[in-house]
Each structure stands twice: as C-alpha cells, then as structure tokens.
Amino acid sequence: MKNTLTVYSDKRYIILWLCSFLTFGSLFFIISHFEDFFKEFSIKPPFKISSGLAVLLFSITAGCTRFFTVKLTNKYGEYKVIVGSILINFISCFGYYISSFFVSYSITIYIFLSFRILHGFSLIFQPVSTAIITGIFLKSQRGRFLSAFSLSASIAIGLFPMLSRLLDNHFSEIFLVASMFPLAALLLMMFYPRSSTDKKQNDDSNSVLFKESFPEKIYSPILITFLISIIYGSLIVLSIKMEKDIENEGIPEGFFFLVITIVSVFIRLITGKYFDKINRLVLLMISAFCATLTMIIFSFDRSLILFILGAFIFGVSRCIFTPITWAWIADVVPDETKEYCYSINTFSTEIGIGIGALMASIEYPEFINKYLIFAIFPAFSFIYLLSLYKFYNKTF
Template sequence: MKKQPLWTKNFLGISFISLFLFLVFYILLTTLPIYVLDELHGNETQVGLIVAVFLIAAVLCRPFTGKWIDAIGRKKILLSSVIIFTIASLLYVWTDSIPLLLGLRFLHGIGFGMATTATGAIIADIVPNERKGEGLGYYALFMNLAMVIGPFAGLTIIQISSFNRLFILCTVLAFFALVLSFIVRIPEASIPEEKVHSTFSIGSFFEKNAISVSIVGGILALAYSGILSFISIYAKELGLFKAASFFFVVYAIAIVISRPFTGRWFDLYGENKIVYPSIILFAIGMVLLSQANSTFLFLFSAAIIGLGYGSLSPSLQTVAIKNSSPSKRGLATSTFFTFFDSGIGIGSYALGVIAVYMDLSTLYLILAVVVLLALLAYYFLHGKKSNNQNMLHTEADISL
C-alpha cells in the first residue's frame, strides 16, 4: 500500500505555529530572570515566581482546553488562544513592575497552554494513522529546535540591544503564528451532541485512556526538570560554564539524528521497542552527567539524554492519543501535557528545595533512579498490556 503523505501544507503550518510559540517561550524563559533582576530590581524568589506563574496558568487551563477543543472546535480554540498569546507578547513592552509582570505571565501562560494543547490535538488529526509515531516525532522536533534557537537568540539580543526590542521580536514571532493559524486548514472532529452538553465532572476534563502513560510522562518530566533548572549552575560548579551553552545544542543534534529512525520504528514495531530503550538511555545519560568531570563527558551525557528523553515525550504522547477515540484526541492531548507540565513545575520547585541539602552530582544520580522507577511504572501501567496485545496479534497472524 502507498504511504499516506506526511509533509503536507497543513502539517508544516501547525509545526511552524508550534515552533513560533515555543521560540517565544524559550526566549522569555532564559531572559526574563535577567530582566527581573537588572531592570525591575527584583530578587531570586520573584524570578522563581515569574517562571512558576506561567506554568501554573498553563497547567490549569489545559484540562478545560482539551474539553473545549472537542466540544467547540479546533480552529476556534487555536485562533482565540494564539490571539491571547500574541497580545500578551506585545504587553511586555509596557510592563514595568513585578506585580504587572506576574499578571502578564499568568495571561501568557493561559494563551500558551491553550495554544499548545490545540496544536497537539490538531497534529494528531492531520498525521495519518499508520504514521503517527513518525509524524508526532517530527512535530516534536520543531519544539526541540526552538529549545536551542530560543535561548541563544534571546541572550544574544539582550547583549547587543535592549529588552524592548526583544519583546518586539517575541510579538513578531507570535504574530507569525497567528497568521498561520488563520491560513492553515484544520479538520474538525464530529462530536456527538451528548458530548457537547455533558455534565460537569472532574473525569470530563481528563481522558481516562491517556492517564496511565501520562503518569509516566509526568515522572520523566520531573527528572528532566533537574536539567532545565540546574544544568548551568552544575556546569559552573564543575568549571565547565562555557560548555553549558552547548549542552542543549548537542542534545538537539542527537534528537535530529535519531528522529527519522525512532518515529518509523515506533510505527513498525510498537511503542515498547522505543520506550524501554529510551528510558534506559535517559537513565544512563543522567548517571554520566552525575559523574561528568570534563567537557567531553558533560556533552556526551547531553547526547545520550537527547537520544533517550528526546524520544520519550513524542512516543508517550502518541500512545496517549492512539489509546483514545478520535473524538477525544483534544482531551487526550491536554491530559498528557497536564501531567507533563506538572512534572516540570513540581520537579523544579521540589528539586530546588532538595538541592540545598546535597551537591548536584548526587541529585542527578538520584534522578537516574527516578527515571528507572518510571521504567517500572511504564511496565505495569501500559507496557505489559501492550506486549500482551502484540503477542495476541502475532498469534492471530500465524494462525492465518
């Protein structure tokens, strides 16, 4: 059978919308702490609040967005969320106090949480069923590229120019996402009438079939938050601060090299063949990072973590979507990212508290154990069942 096309105009449109959204996210993530300290004369606690408020807003709105996407429509939610995101990006130009910035970060987090939930649900509809792993893997690659380009661009601009010009750049990038949101054609799922008018309940904001792998994703995100929060501090402690800026570059290169293969293998051989080795590689990468005493080992750990963790997020998201009915893909996407964002947020705070009582080398070694616990969680929550299903399919094929 001829393969269904993957790189369509709609696929590229949604992928570039995601790229622009995450570029703004990562630009501000790395530069706002400096803005708070140098321009607004805030302190480290307020820097933490600026990051936390954004994530809290994103987490709070995701379950509602998943419900609205399936009830109101993907296009309407995407447009409204990117409009909120674009307006919020522009308002940074006039934000000159900590209270105003906190309020703006909450609004921006709402727009980001809604928009990324919408793009995740839309891409799940656009990608052909037989190429889900491959398609969502390439879609995640755009987010990975933003993670490398965003911090580099943001830090470079504030060194050679001003924060106002940085905020204008963020507004332009958000505007590009808005223009594409109007242009891209989005397939709308047909939602039964009773679903639209369903009664309010906690269960109606989460897709039950996506919860098991979402829990695993949350545990892995918690471990990964240790890298996001402390990698630059750790590199400074090791006397490798210059190498810190290259950590995510090497991480992204490893993802780019592996993505064409892992996505296809996912579709051909099933999720277990990708998830198990990826978790093990992630754990090995964390162990190597904890023992890093040279630039080579520090960056080599980044490559191993990229090969491992870089494959896990799109793979688990694909499982969450495949386990759910087409009419609940929006809810499945929001469920996955709610657990994922919660893992990042809880991990960033909790590990910050723990790091006071131990060195970061020990912390990364403990996080390697956490990753292996995620391996057990995956086995009992999903992997064992998936393996049994594959064995049944194989036996059925043999009998035929």
C-alpha cells in the same frame, strides 16, 4: 486516508508545524534570561524570585488548560482556540516588554509574574493541534508523524536560546523580539483551511471530563509523562547553571538544548519510520533508561566531555519520549475522548516541568546530590514500564 507524501504536504500540517515552531521558539527565546532579568529589579518582593518560579507559574496555568480545552473546542472550534492561544502568547511576551521599562517600581514584578501566569494558557495550542494532526493519518503511522511534528518544538528549543544570546541581556529587545514570533504565527493562521478541520463536537455535554467510558489505560502514559517531565523541568534550570560552571571552556548559554536538538533531529530522520514498528513500551523504557543515565552522569564533577555526553543521551531520551507518549495515548483512547486525553497529558507534562524546575531551584545541603534525586523519577518509570511489558499488555 492520505499517503505519506500527501500528509507532509498537507496545508494544515505545514501551518501547524510552523506555528508550533514559532510558539515554542518564543517560549525558549526568553526562558534563559529570567534569572538575570530578576536581578534588575531594585525593589525585591518578600519571596524569592527565580527562573524556577517563572517556569512553575507558566506550568501551573498551562496544565490547568486541560480543564476547559474540550469545552472551548466544542463551543468555538479548533481554529479559534488555536488562534486564541497564539494571541495570548503575543500579549504575554509584549507585556514582558512593557514591564522591562518599569523595573524600578515594586509593583512591576507582580505585573510581570501575572503576565507569566497568563502566558501558560497559550499552551492550549499543543493538545488541540495534536488532536488535529492525529486525525490526518492512520493509527499505524502515528508514531512517525507525531515524531516529525514534535520536531518543530525540538528545533525551536535548541535554536532560539542560542539566537537570544545575540541580544546580550538587553531585556526589552529580547521580549520585543519574542513577541514577534507569535505575531508571525497569527499571520500564518490566516492561510489555514478552516473548513477542513474547524469542527465542533456535537456532544451536548460540556466536556467528557466525567464520562464513565474514560479509558483506564490512559493513566499509565500520563504517569510516565509526569515523571519524565520532572527531569525535563529540572534541566531547564540546571542546564543554565551547568553552562555557567563550564563557561570558561567556551560553552555558550543554550548549548545544552542545541545538543538535544541536533540529536533529536538526527535520530528522528534516521529512525522515525521504525517508531511504529517497535513496541511502544520498549521505546519508552529506552527513553526512561537514558533519562536516568543522564542524571547519573551530571552527578559527577563538571567537565565539558561529561556535559556533552549527558546532553547527547538526554536528547535520545527526549526524541523518543515525546512522540511515543502521544502516540500511545492516541492508540488507547476512543475518538470522542481524544482531545480531553491530550489535554490531560499536557496537564501532567506542565505540572511535571513546573515541579522539576522548582525542585531544581531549591538550595540543597552539600551532602545531597540533587542530580541523583532527580534520577529516581525516570528510574521508577523504567521499572513501571518493565512491569507493564512483562506482566500486562505487550501490544502497545
């Protein structure tokens, strides 16, 4: 097993980190433009199209990848599965680009949404790459190194929405540029050391979906992942609306995710080495509390100070939540079910994000504060985690 310096300089780790950065960069380069892009269609479909719908369609198929992640990895190996997921990302973004030239045709919206559904399958990259990364280092180091690995997504989520604003809603150019990021990731994968990790399972079962040895402890982190992901999905939609509400104070679109990124990078660089020394349940309780507090803050009237404060607190929640849930799962599952359990976690994440985005797109009566509704989910997570810590296993 490698020491810290060797892990960070490992060629597999570096390439997967960069590919993750480019993958999430392409996703969030376009996501804030969907609402405006849908207004370009001269012929509207019989249903409401919104950014929430776009996120939901992506999330459903991204979640469904869990049903065949293990089977594909068993059959083709990790390298081919990762390359395939990146290729799907490229095809989808380029499909958006082609669709942007035919917005005057009624069928184009259906073609566009079909590419959106296809695009979700590209996120099979996440559980497979995470499985590879967790195999590189010791159990006692998982929280720290998964925290560093998840920084790739955090930085991309904060940086790329801001960069996309340079194209000022020139949608064809936005989609074309977004397709270049997975193309760069494909080029990086040409230098990936296949012989080191491109392994296939010798298990002759099609997958481990129905193994009786499936660990019961997996259900708790999956439940927490689902509940907190609902908040994240809602804020993907609501943050865009909040930024527009206070735009006259000089807040550009994408500022919310930029604040989250800055907070995540700072906290992980300063405290990342302590992630494996503190009880995982305690860390997740902090994350759930911060997510609850964020939604309570956003429930008040719009102001620049409250917006930045809420984004800062949610950044704290997010930078803890992502690596610790993955590390928690890695701690409690046997190696033979590792990739499947990561796929299940991806499924719960994406379904949670999709449900949250869809709920955020719904118009509620004026007497209902939607932010307080969303605060219920992390509040329940906090109570559930506290019960686990108090009455059950305290050794996570």
